[in-house]
Amino acid sequence: MSGDNPIPKPAAERPDPDVSAAGCAPCEGGSDFIREAIREDLRTGRYDHVHTRFPPEPNGYLHIGHAKSICLNFGIAQDFGGKCNLRFDDTNPTKEDVEYVESIQEDIRWLGFDWEDRCFYASDYFEQLYQWAEELIRKGRAYVCDLTPDQVREYRGTLTEPGRESPYRNRSPEENLDLFRRMRAGEFPDGSRTLRAKIDMAHPNVNMRDPVMYRILRARHHRTGDKWCIYPTYDWAHGQSDSLEGITHSICTLEFEIHRPLYEWFIQALGIYAPRQIEFARLNLTYTVMSKRRLLQLVQEGLVRGWDDPRMPTICGLRRRGYTPEAIREFCRRIGVAKYDGVIDISLLEHCLREDLNRRAPRVLAVLRPLRVVIDNYPEEQVEQLDAVNNPEDPGMGVRQIPFSKVLYIEQDDFRETPPPKYYRLSPGREVRLRWGYFIRCTHVLKDPQTGEVLEVHCTYDPATRGGNAPDGRKVKATIHWVSAQHALPVEVRLYDHLFTKPDPDDVAEGADWRANLNPQSLEVVSPAFVEPSLQDAPVGSRYQFERLGYFSVDPDSAPGRLVFNRTVSLKDAWAKIAKQQGQDA
């Protein structure tokens, strides 16, 4: 940019930015430092198109942090009229498995992205990588080293002291070539030799101190089988794979920043096409752990029920919980992209979810903790079908009918024998509205003579208020939900809370580890809960708002006649706040 005019023009007078750059479209994902860098590259002609890639290692399930990267890489491709490849970074057969490549593909598709016919594997390039390695050997830029792993570490030096050169560093290209070919041929035991780039053992960046390019490893690879007993390291494979695929912008997380000089060194030593690596901060979320290692630990130690446990931040966990791809994408859009390594408040994720579900989830009535209500003046055998609006946010979603009868269940929380201040639900003498039903007034209660617990609430109803409006115009302070006892469906409901009790799971006492902060109440099973009969055939995965309670989705554990619901997220609850301020347990 040439800042020739010190006073900026108002936006309306400014020429449209970037329209001249080839393939540059408006940025739906907003703008961030990466998109700016790309625009600059297009403007200066460093690249004339945009091609990104999402490069997971198939050694675990994708999580919400990957979603950030997926939205970034595919989103940038969309914004700039380019393409985004899926590439599995499968250079370590000891950790990888087809189970993961399949789940990763499923999750990316579910999130709404498409790599078309461009699903690649680093292992596709093993032969090319091998040939390039020989080329570097011939150029005297790589050598076979016989140091043991311990010795390599020792020779590398430390962060503050330079390393020492390997005694094998100055072998001739001929000898190196011979040794390297024999490495490939399987003449040497695992770990006995490596191929290393010949760079600088005194380099202040330890990644440049003759990094390992190949190790000997007899492990069956999920794609190449037993063809190879030497495998390239990340550093040797990644940049060359990017180059081969014609990637323009290789976007990765901050911890690879210090690898960039090496990334560029290999490309330059080979004299091949050069992509540009740009790093951004990975996602951190409050009340959540995100590292693959920890997620794996949660699963393996049985701390959760599996990778798709609805409490997990994995994509499959969120999906099972009832999250929508739209909510996750919107979240990723709103958090932005930067190099500052911060922590996102999980309430932003929950906000995006509610915003989406509010718009699309049909409403139903369900009672989690039933309290029996008897309408004393309602005819014994009578059943009425009442009209209920499916979604006040969207009249197009229509109306359904729900049965009403003499005996109902309401929520225990919606009745208080002695109401606290500002409580305006049902209590003796008070009148409330039953959603889509009648006004009812509490006359008296039946209690357990031993415990004093309220067993049954007796009410009278006003027949003139059918549907919920009083002809005389009188108002009630509260509308509560209910189900007809004889028509309600018993179901299981699983209520979830944050997996950790602290915003930062690492915030633990001396000697304890993050597991000490696991929330023992992160899962609460309510069974039976009661839902209105219209839910009878609700399909797995379908989402509903249980009015006044939250959003719920049907769990795959459901069987015919035995529905299981996950609470995806609760509704915001102003009363809970008031009650909390009053020092009650709400």
Added chain:
RNA sequence: UACCCGGUGGUGUAACGGUAACACAAGGGACUUUGGCUCCCUAAUUCCAGGUUCGAAUCCUGGCCGGGUAGCCA
């Protein structure tokens, strides 16, 4: 202790040398057949010190603080 990167309300992100803004969270209010939604309002921000400039969150220097890096992991 070496090198790299970063630091803007509680949290995250904008502002591209010209009045520090948006969202979430928080607090208050209006509305309401969901104490939901929606709407309105309030409080709250440039790490510090110098320098350049008419003017600095932005450029420069120094400091402070935070993160990353010493796998034959990625």
